[in-house]
Amino acid sequence: xxxxxxxxxxxxxxxxxxxxxxxxxxxxxxxxxxxxxxxxxxxxxxxxxxxxxxxxxxxxxxxxxxxxxxxxxxxxxxxxxxxxxxxxxxxxxxxxxxxxxxxxxxxxxxxxxxxxxxxxxxxxxxxxxxxxxxxxxxxxxxxxxxxxxxxxxxxxxxxxxxxxxxxxxxxxxxxxxxxxxxxxxxxxxxxxxxxxxxxxxxxxxxxxxxxxxxxxxxxxxxxxxxxxxxxxxxxxxxxxxxxxxxxxxxxxxxxxxxxxxxxxxxxxxxxxxxxxxxxxxxxxxxxxx
Amino acid sequence: xxxxxxxxxxxxxxxxxxxxxxxxxxxxxxxxxxxxxxxxxxxxxxxxxxxxxxxxxxxxxxxxxxxxxxxxxxxxxxxxxxxxxxxxxxxxxxxxxxxxxxxxxxxxxxxxxxxxxxxxxxxxxxxxxxxxxxxxxxxxxxxxxxxxxxxxxxxxxxxxxxxxxxxxxxxxxxxxxxxxxxxxxxxxxxxxxxxxxxxxxxxxxxxxxxxxxxxxxxxxxxxxxxxxxxxxxxxxxxxxxxxxxxxxxxxxxx
Ligand SMILES: Nc1ncnc2c1ncn2[C@@H]1O[C@H](COP(=O)(O)OP(=O)(O)OP(=O)(O)O)[C@@H](O)[C@H]1O
Ligand SMILES: [Mg+2]
Numbered sequence: 001x002x003x004x005x006x007x008x009x010x011x012x013x014x015x016x017x018x019x020x021x022x023x024x025x026x027x028x029x030x031x032x033x034x035x036x037x038x039x040x041x042x043x044x045x046x047x048x049x050x051x052x053x054x055x056x057x058x059x060x061x062x063x064x065x066x067x068x069x070x071x072x073x074x075x076x077x078x079x080x081x082x083x084x085x086x087x088x089x090x091x092x093x094x095x096x097x098x099x100x101x102x103x104x105x106x107x108x109x110x111x112x113x114x115x116x117x118x119x120x121x122x123x124x125x126x127x128x129x130x131x132x133x134x135x136x137x138x139x140x141x142x143x144x145x146x147x148x149x150x151x152x153x154x155x156x157x158x159x160x161x162x163x164x165x166x167x168x169x170x171x172x173x174x175x176x177x178x179x180x181x182x183x184x185x186x187x188x189x190x191x192x193x194x195x196x197x198x199x200x201x202x203x204x205x206x207x208x209x210x211x212x213x214x215x216x217x218x219x220x221x222x223x224x225x226x227x228x229x230x231x232x233x234x235x236x237x238x239x240x241x242x243x244x245x246x247x248x249x250x251x252x253x254x255x256x257x258x259x260x261x262x263x264x265x266x267x268x269x270x271x272x273x274x275x276x277x278x279x280x281x282x283x284x285x286x287x288x289x
Numbered sequence: 290x291x292x293x294x295x296x297x298x299x300x301x302x303x304x305x306x307x308x309x310x311x312x313x314x315x316x317x318x319x320x321x322x323x324x325x326x327x328x329x330x331x332x333x334x335x336x337x338x339x340x341x342x343x344x345x346x347x348x349x350x351x352x353x354x355x356x357x358x359x360x361x362x363x364x365x366x367x368x369x370x371x372x373x374x375x376x377x378x379x380x381x382x383x384x385x386x387x388x389x390x391x392x393x394x395x396x397x398x399x400x401x402x403x404x405x406x407x408x409x410x411x412x413x414x415x416x417x418x419x420x421x422x423x424x425x426x427x428x429x430x431x432x433x434x435x436x437x438x439x440x441x442x443x444x445x446x447x448x449x450x451x452x453x454x455x456x457x458x459x460x461x462x463x464x465x466x467x468x469x470x471x472x473x474x475x476x477x478x479x480x481x482x483x484x485x486x487x488x489x490x491x492x493x494x495x496x497x498x499x500x501x502x503x504x505x506x507x508x509x510x511x512x513x514x515x516x517x518x519x520x521x522x523x524x525x526x527x528x529x530x531x532x533x534x535x536x537x538x539x540x541x542x543x
Contacts, residue, residue, distance in 0.1 A: 166408065166409065169398075169401055169405045169408075169409050170409065172398070172400045172401060173398045173400070173401055173409060175400070176398055176399060176400055177396055177398060179360055179380070179396075180390075180392065180396040180398070181409075181410075182360070182379065182380040182381045182384075183358060183360060183380050183381075183384055183389075183390040183392070183396075184381075184384060184389070184390070184409065184410035184456070184457075184460060185381050185384030185385045185389075185410055185412070185460055186381055186409070186410055187379060187381040187382075188381070189379075
């Protein structure tokens with residue numbers, strides 16, 4: 001493999017990893033704070049991707065789809081939490097799994113009714129549909145660079161919000177001692193709703209961003225969900241920093257693995273997970289109990 | 290109205306009913322599953338009053354406190370704060386009526402810095418005043434000023450306790466509920482905690498203190514209640530309790 005191909009694969013891996021981070025960060029926050037295993041989290045990326053497809057088809061442009069995926073995701077997530085998820089915080093994990101599995105079926109059925117079961121490609125916005133010449137022998141997709149940049153900005157913002165703002169303090173405190181947060185006069189239920197809304201918005205944004213790269217198709221969220229769970233487990237449940245580094249690691253290992261050792265493509269990620277868990281059973285960034 | 294309240298005379302802000310106790314619990318019963326822990330407790334705390342709650346291990350002091358502030362649901366009875374019936378309210382709503390909590394074990398957020406712990410729930414009191422600011426808390430607890438950037442998990446036990454009290458003060462409460470705030474601390478640190486409680490009392494903030502140190506409680510409190518198996522076995526001025534050697538032995542084991 002020549003240098004240009006390798007560099008392309010590394011950038012692809014980073015970009016895939018950063019998209020994974022958008023999905024896994026919500027998953028890890030929701031699990032870390034509310035203790036809910038949300039199987040429908042991957043499906044939310046599917047919803048975001050189809051939203052991008054529908055808006056692209058209606059307006060001929062992807063631009064509106066990105067802010068709309070965030071806004072619609074926040075509202076949808078808040079409603080979902082209020083109406084359904086909240087009732088399951090005190091229930092067994094099996095009940096939560098059943099509920100969120102039912103949500104996957106609902107979302108997919110809704111998708112089937114509204115848009116059908118075909119594959120659809122989503123065009124890259126014309127302004128970004130070109131290759132950026134990075135050196136004389138190497139150029140890289142402008143849209144992929146755009147995705148990379150958006151994800152980096154969002155990751156930085158998320159990190160700032162969680163570690164530098166009062167709201168972020170409430171999120172961290174609620175993950176740790178929800179009763180104490182409540183006793184100080186902060187309604188934990190609002191924090192939970194906000195976290196779920198945030199996670200949904202990020203997942204739908206990730207779906208919308210990746211739509212032009214992957215096309216949209218039925219059950220496209222399933223694979224995302226599984227890999228995101230791997231990220232969460234590797235990074236340490238509830239840890240945003242863990243989700244970030246775990247996602248980059250998985251993105252790179254998966255992408256480079258497929259390029260370098262195609263025979264092992266499917267299992268590289270799981271081998272990595274097993275290795276990390278043998279070394280650190282609670283993940284890379286788990287807080288000491 | 291319960292006549293037993295030793296009203297301290299610190300008149301509350303105009304507009305609130307001067308006769309209404311700050312906190313009033315009537316016939317409170319609390320269960321953990323089938324175990325009947327709090328068995329019909331009546332308790333009233335007037336504005337600015339310092340009330341002590343004593344009793345041997347496992348008599349239900351913590352459970353009673355948690356029932357009052359909404360952390361543990363009560364099965365029967367009622368709780369009112371500042372004349373508002375708060376029975377069944379979420380703990381956060383009760384806290385916003387001016388009740389703050391320093392729990393057993395201190396409840397410090399380990400993943401937050403000292404500053405974040407203090408400012409997380411900072412707000413003016415129900416009267417709109419900010420008597421307690423970060424500066425004032427740090428003046429009262431200079432040790433916390435030195436540790437302001439440290440994580441909550443990097444503090445000694447005494448520092449954690451100061452942080453827990455400072456955090457409660459930052460909500461500018463009308464009533465602070467402290468559960469075993471001096472437990473497990475070195476004598477000098479205990480003395481500092483008691484001095485702080487005296488300062489809070491002098492500032493006109495009411496406190497409900499759970500503690501096992503009889504001498505310090507006798508000095509700090511206007512009134513003491515002794516809990517035996519979830520019921521109030523004694524209620525009165527500290528002097529009366531201390532003078533009753535037989536009750537002291539029977540209820541407190543001292
Ligand atoms: N979460 C719980 N579930 C079931 N039983 C509990 C629970 N918490 C406390 N108990 C029981 O309720 C009783 C009262 O406990 P509580 O903690 O209120 O007592 P306490 O007076 O605060 O004791 P201590 O002085 O040791 O702090 C005890 O018998 C205890 O074992
Ligand atoms: Mg106790």
